[in-house]
Amino acid sequence: MQKEKIRRIIVALSGASGAIYGIRLLEALQRIKIETHLIISRWAEVTIKMETGYLVEEVQKLATYSYSPDNLTAPCASGSFLTEGMVIVPCSMKTLAAIACGYVDNLVSRAADITMKEGRKLILVPREAPFNAIHLENMLKLCRLGVVIIPPVPAFYIKPSTIDDLINHTVGKVLDGLGIDNELYERWK
């Protein structure tokens, strides 16, 4: 008998500024009942505390499953664990570099490495300003390998009036990238 396909996505928050983007994505995926496997890096724990009103435990509860970045025995550390893909939001320049070099030293880079090798969708939301040549080269290298790079850059034709509008625009673009219909931002008509 054929099993029903579970919609399952890996979400990682790394230690770049913009933890709220990851939190908003988890909230959206929870609303539409997509199974999420969450990894919060050590430095993302710090940005969650510094930048948002959320406790790390509250963010973990938004996900279906949550893992320590040190847990290389987690299901998403293996390609045999089927997922639709992975989003790293926000993505630090350190995690970007690790993925671009195949340097796998924690569950975030391991799961990303697996996602790429299995030919699944990998979306990065890189946050830094300005970018140096190393950052840009790493993004170009990954883009050429099929990784989708969605920087948190707002479009002003949506006429944002709150910070929430800006956050929802980026998260809506990530959902678009995953092929998930959403109304988080107003589309160009």
Ligand SMILES: Cc1cc2nc3c(=O)[nH]c(=O)nc-3n(C[C@H](O)[C@H](O)[C@H](O)COP(=O)(O)O)c2cc1C
């Ligand atoms: C408050 C705060 C904000 C940071 N913002 C950024 C950022 O926007 N982009 C970035 O690449 N690194 C940023 N960092 C530095 C990263 O946290 C650091 O490079 C860390 O090693 C990333 O590790 P991770 O990718 O495993 O989370 C920030 C650090 C702190 C404490």
